[in-house]
Amino acid sequence: xxVKPSERLIALDAFxxxxxxxxxxxxxxxxxxxxxxxxxxxxxxxxxxxxxxxxFFLFIVGTAMVFSFKKFNYTLNSxxxxxxxxxxxxxxxxxxxxxxxxxxxxxxxxxxLRILGVLQRIALAYGFAAFLILLFDKKKLWIISAVxxxxxxxxxxxxxxxxxxxxxxxxxxVFDSFVIGESHLYRGMGLPFxxxxxxxxxxxxxxxxLGFKVGTWIQENGATVKTIKNMIIFGLFWVFIxxxxxxxxxxxxxxxxxxxxxxxxxxxxxxxxxxxxxIDIKGFKKMAYPFVIFGTxxxxxxxxxxxxxxxxxxxxxTLAGExxxxxxxxxxxxxxxxxxxxxxxxLFAITHILGWWLILYWLHxxxxxxxx
Numbered sequence: 191x192x193v194k195p196s197e198r199l200i201a202l203d204a205f206x207x208x209x210x211x212x213x214x215x216x217x218x219x220x221x222x223x224x225x226x227x228x229x230x231x232x233x234x235x236x237x238x239x240x241x242x243x244x245x246f247f248l249f250i251v252g253t254a255m256v257f258s259f260k261k262f263n264y265t266l267n268s269x270x271x272x273x274x275x276x277x278x279x280x281x282x283x284x285x286x287x288x289x290x291x292x293x294x295x296x297x298x299x300x301x302x303l304r305i306l307g308v309l310q311r312i313a314l315a316y317g318f319a320a321f322l323i324l325l326f327d328k329k330k331l332w333i334i335s336a337v338x339x340x341x342x343x344x345x346x347x348x349x350x351x352x353x354x355x356x357x358x359x360x361x362x363x364v365f366d367s368f369v370i371g372e373s374h375l376y377r378g379m380g381l382p383f384x385x386x387x388x389x390x391x392x393x394x395x396x397x398x399x400l401g402f403k404v405g406t407w408i409q410e411n412g413a414t415v416k417t418i419k420n421m422i423i424f425g426l427f428w429v430f431i432x433x434x435x436x437x438x439x440x441x442x443x444x445x446x447x448x449x450x451x452x453x454x455x456x457x458x459x460x461x462x463x464x465x466x467x468x469i470d471i472k473g474f475k476k477m478a479y480p481f482v483i484f485g486t487x488x489x490x491x492x493x494x495x496x497x498x499x500x501x502x503x504x505x506x507x508t509l510a511g512e513x514x515x516x517x518x519x520x521x522x523x524x525x526x527x528x529x530x531x532x533x534x535x536x537l538f539a540i541t542h543i544l545g546w547w548l549i550l551y552w553l554h555x556x557x558x559x560x561x562x
Contacts (some may be wrong), residue, residue, distance in 0.1 A: 200478060201413070201465040202253055202405075207484030209246045211543050214495050216240045220521035220538030224531040229539075235440040237453065240380045244308065244443070245397050245454035246461070247488075251316050252401025253462070255323060256409050257362065266324040278317035279440075280562055281489065285309030286495045292504065304384075305374045311386040311394055319398035331403075335396045339448035342393050343439050346447075355440055355447070357381070357492030362389040362445060384557060385444040400428075400455040404462065413470035421463035483550045490560040491546050 219225045228239045262270045285307045316426040351359030363383045365374055372382040432453025441450045469478050505516035525534035
């Protein structure tokens with residue numbers, strides 16, 4: 191659907207755009223064997239810059255709710271409920287399409303189709319957080335968030351194995367295997383375990399709620415120096431809570447631990463405060479423009495970039511006597527000769543960012559905004 195965007199918070203669009211650009215950067219290296227360490231996820235416990243990308247996006251989803259729900263006066267009615275459910279279903283369906291693409295091929299077995307993924311988590315976290323936000327007041331939202339985070343910690347600690355926060359011992363893997371089935375889980379970590387699983391989506395809902403809380407502060411107080419200072423203070427406080435909690439419940443993206451929720455939400459709050467200061471206080475709106483382009487068609491470009499990668503690997507080429515896919519062929523024949531293995535892999539990802547930016551710029555110039 192092509193529509194003109196409503197009045198938007200430019201700093202939020204820019205922050206969203208930077209996050210999407212980072213998603214493309216970390217998802218499309220020329221070779222997974224040659225990636226700078228900050229552009230890799232932590233192997234298990236810990237948090238790299240790459241581990242900030244997904245929670246930042248969910249945080250932004252929550253912040254944006256403040257402005258999108260304003261016209262409904264933050265009151266749940268049948269029209270808004272239909273809109274939320276429709277968006278949940280649509281985003282979840284896009285995730286399934288991305289997993290299933292290219293749909294028909296000789297070696298494909300739908301009994302092993304991965305059900306969950308990044309878009310599916312976005313859909314579920316957005317939908318459940320939206321209903322909680324609209325049904326409960328501010329005080330109850332804090333209580334519900336605390337119950338979710340402490341309850342999740344309790345579940346993993348009590349029902350896990352001897353090492354409850356390990357890849358093999360966590361109860362989230364057991365729960366997802368029981369509900370979804372092992373054949374439908376992600377297998378990229380050596381055994382059936384989905385980093386976007388159902389149980390670990392519970393704390394991800396709180397990431398969205400915390401984003402909404404920060405958005406509420408901005409709306410109620412305006413983009414002022416005082417608001418930005420308060421955001422930085424709260425952001426640092428949340429980072430501290432996450433860091434301390436991490437001593438007992440390790441910061442872990444794959445499990446989306448409660449400590450990870452606070453740690454990343456705190457950093458997201460500080461980052462958004464920085465964008466507000468640069469764009470709204472200092473007035474550097476032109477500098478934000480490239481990121482705004484990404485931010486206005488975020489879900490579309492994430493989905494399209496994934497489909498592009500899945501499409502190009504279907505093509506086969508001969509290189510040095512071996513058959514390689516189109517993705518590898520481009521990397522090996524263009525980017526490695528230009529910059530070597532490591533830098534060439536990085537340049538490959540940067541080129542994808544620039545290419546998608548040009549497509550989004552073309553859409554923006556024609557006021558085409560694909561709302562999902």
